[in-house]
Amino acid sequence: MIEIKNLxxxxxxxxxxxxxTVSFKPVEITAVVGxxxxxxxxLIKSILGLIGFNSGSIIISNHELNGNPIYRKDIGYxxxxxNYPENLTVNDLMKMLKDLREEKKIIDDExxxxxxxxxxxxxxxxxxxxxxxxxxxxxxxxxFNPSILILDEPTASLDPISSSLLxxxxxxxxxxxxxxxxxxxxxxxxxxxxxxxxxxxxxRIYFNGLVSELKRISNEDKLExxxxxIMKENKN
Amino acid sequence: MSLTxxxxxxxxxxxxxxxxxxxxxxxLGVISSGLFYFTADTEKVxxxxxxxxFTIVPLIGAIFGAxxxxxxxxxxxxxxxxPLKRKQIFLGLYSGIVFPLSLSLVSGLGLPVVLFIVxxxxxxxxxxxxxxxxxxxxxxVFIGISxxxxxxxxxxxxxxxxxxxxxxxxxxxxxxxxxLILTAFSEYPLEVLSIVLSMLNPxxxxxxxxxxxxxxxxxxxxxxxxxxxxxxxxWGMALTTTALFVWIIVPxxxxxxxxxxxxx
Numbered sequence: 001m002i003e004i005k006n007l008x009x010x011x012x013x014x015x016x017x018x019x020x021t022v023s024f025k026p027v028e029i030t031a032v033v034g035x036x037x038x039x040x041x042x043l044i045k046s047i048l049g050l051i052g053f054n055s056g057s058i059i060i061s062n063h064e065l066n067g068n069p070i071y072r073k074d075i076g077y078x079x080x081x082x083n084y085p086e087n088l089t090v091n092d093l094m095k096m097l098k099d100l101r102e103e104k105k106i107i108d109d110e111x112x113x114x115x116x117x118x119x120x121x122x123x124x125x126x127x128x129x130x131x132x133x134x135x136x137x138x139x140x141x142x143x144f145n146p147s148i149l150i151l152d153e154p155t156a157s158l159d160p161i162s163s164s165l166l167x168x169x170x171x172x173x174x175x176x177x178x179x180x181x182x183x184x185x186x187x188x189x190x191x192x193x194x195x196x197x198x199x200x201x202x203x204r205i206y207f208n209g210l211v212s213e214l215k216r217i218s219n220e221d222k223l224e225x226x227x228x229x230i231m232k233e234n235k236n
Numbered sequence: 237m238s239l240t241x242x243x244x245x246x247x248x249x250x251x252x253x254x255x256x257x258x259x260x261x262x263x264l265g266v267i268s269s270g271l272f273y274f275t276a277d278t279e280k281v282x283x284x285x286x287x288x289x290f291t292i293v294p295l296i297g298a299i300f301g302a303x304x305x306x307x308x309x310x311x312x313x314x315x316x317x318x319p320l321k322r323k324q325i326f327l328g329l330y331s332g333i334v335f336p337l338s339l340s341l342v343s344g345l346g347l348p349v350v351l352f353i354v355x356x357x358x359x360x361x362x363x364x365x366x367x368x369x370x371x372x373x374x375x376x377v378f379i380g381i382s383x384x385x386x387x388x389x390x391x392x393x394x395x396x397x398x399x400x401x402x403x404x405x406x407x408x409x410x411x412x413x414x415x416l417i418l419t420a421f422s423e424y425p426l427e428v429l430s431i432v433l434s435m436l437n438p439x440x441x442x443x444x445x446x447x448x449x450x451x452x453x454x455x456x457x458x459x460x461x462x463x464x465x466x467x468x469x470x471w472g473m474a475l476t477t478t479a480l481f482v483w484i485i486v487p488x489x490x491x492x493x494x495x496x497x498x499x500x
Contacts (some may be wrong), residue, residue, distance in 0.1 A: 083310030
């Protein structure tokens with residue numbers, strides 16, 4: 001469970017997030033959408049503690065963010081651009097993460113098997129394709145069975161088989177009670193996976209509710225058209 | 237095993253496998269072996285090595301530190317999204333760069349030293365070891381400075397530019413400025429001023445330590461001679477060595493402070 005209250009983040013004079021209040025509950029897949037520069041990345045970075053904020057509070061699994069990194073044990077993060085030390089092998093990387101997390105949890109290796117990573121395990125990262133790096137990215141995010149998953153463009157650069165395997169995994173994890181936050185520019189993917197949507201415009205929450213509700217208020221059948229019509233409306 | 241050590245271990249594993257590092261080791265090995273092979277006088281070899289090592293090694297440290305930081309930004313974000321303290325991450329990254337580069341320096345320059353010992357020549361052996369040790373210290377100083385400047389500047393060109401400018405200042409421009417000041421104020425007592433000015437340049441400090449160790453006043457230059465005159469070889473060396481360690485610690489403390497607050 002993530003509770004964000006009155007969050008404001010400014011970069012100099014520019015306000016990236018303004019008085020944002022939102023919560024992400026277990027058993028929910030919430031998509032965070034909005035045009036470029038609307039504050040999606042800033043919101044995710046705030047939750048991960050990658051950036052400080054000017055005012056407001058974030059409470060994750062009953063821990064208020066105060067600089068102590070322990071709460072990140074509950075989070076699995078899949079960044080948009082995967083980049084790891086290029087001379088390490090996939091095995092080194094997985095071993096490193098196990099060493100660093102020092103957790104006694106059972107490792108979730110379902111994706112490792114499904115995405116057939118075994119065959120790349122001793123290859124240095126620099127020799128892997130973008131798609132394979134993205135698969136590694138997914139494995140690392142799901143590995144420790146976290147109760148919260150933050151997935152930034154998870155299926156970008158994946159082939160259709162891997163993409164559908166990952167989507168199955170996301171749905172499965174969600175039904176086992178996890179909070180999942182998702183960003184994607186692919187609206188049909190969001191429509192397929194997410195039940196809730198947080199629509200950000202210029203650092204403020206424009207809409208926070210069910211995907212079906214957003215389509216209803218914008219009088220559109222498809223989420224892509226609903227989102228586009230709101231963006232257009234806002235531009236004019 | 238501490239988390240800082242674990243981060244450094246994997247980082248070092250990555251750097252040790254880089255072709256860049258292998259090239260650097262090979263380069264140092266060729267230069268030093270060449271000098272030993274073609275020059276019979278060890279004293280001259282050391283003076284040449286001082287000029288080469290104390291110019292190139294800080295440059296390599298500065299470039300490697302800055303480039304590694306900018307190329308690893310997404311990896312740093314990945315580490316920051318784990319349950320790790322920022323202090324652990326920063327110190328792990330720093331040590332994970334300093335250790336493999338120092339190892340490369342010691343192997344590259346150490347090989348000819350071993351060959352000399354085998355040949356039975358023990359002249360200036362301590363000075364050679366001091367020279368290699370100081371090379372590693374200068375690496376630590378310049379990696380620290382380059383990480384500090386890179387963390388302050390999100391723009392890679394700016395961060396790298398400032399780092400190179402500082403290296404240029406310490407390696408070449410600084411001596412010119414010092415000489416200019418000393419000439420302009422030659423009628424006044426300048427001993428204390430020249431000592432202070434030397435303390436402000438880590439490369440000068442390293443150079444003075446080796447020459448004090450070799451005890452050759454003719455090669456020490458003005459500041460080296462003053463250090464020896466005022467403090468004697470032992471105290472002069474103690475003071476310069478302490479000053480050099482301050483040069484490692486200050487950039488590290490500053491970087492730690494800025495890294496803790498930085499928005500990634």
